[in-house]
Amino acid sequence: MSKLTIRNYAAPQWTSVLESRARLGLGSILANSRRVEIELREGAPTNTTFTCSLSVILTNGDKHKLTNTQPKAGIAIDGAIARTRRAVNRQGLLRAGTVNALLSGAAADSALLR
Numbered sequence: 001m002s003k004l005t006i007r008n009y010a011a012p013q014w015t016s017v018l019e020s021r022a023r024l025g026l027g028s029i030l031a032n033s034r035r036v037e038i039e040l041r042e043g044a045p046t047n048t049t050f051t052c053s054l055s056v057i058l059t060n061g062d063k064h065k066l067t068n069t070q071p072k073a074g075i076a077i078d079g080a081i082a083r084t085r086r087a088v089n090r091q092g093l094l095r096a097g098t099v100n101a102l103l104s105g106a107a108a109d110s111a112l113l114r
Contacts, residue, residue, distance in 0.1 A: 004030070007039040010050060014040055014073055022054075025081035029088055033058050038080070040073060052080040056088065064088060 004022060008015045022038050023030065030036060035057045043049040050073040055065040064087045068079035 003035050005035070005037040007037065010040045010042040010073060014077075017074070018077060021077050021081060025078070026056075026085065029056065029058075029085065038077075040077065042073075043069075050076040052076040054080040054084045056084055058088070062088075062091060064091075 004019065006015060006018050006022075008018060018038050018040055022036065026036065033056050035055075037053075037055040039053045039055075041051045041053075043051065049069050049071055051067060051069045052073075053065065053067045055063070057063050064084055066080055066083040066087060068076050068083060070076040070079060
């Protein structure tokens, strides 16, 4: 189980929302990571945007840091979580695809040698 660190530089009521959405949205990624940091910042008073950054260090050492900026805090949080899930899943698929390609290539090579 990973350590979840929350940094809330926006309004205080977003702390519990950050934690619950991170736990719900990341799901199994939390179980396979060493450290997860989620940070929410509010833009300047003239610029009403929210930026959510999510940093994940997986148990295999892979690191991901994704950021999402939106006009509403909830959308920024959900967007950062979705980007992180896609990045981790894409990397896992690429790694699995590389292994499958190597295995199929080795099988093809051995068939040619017969």
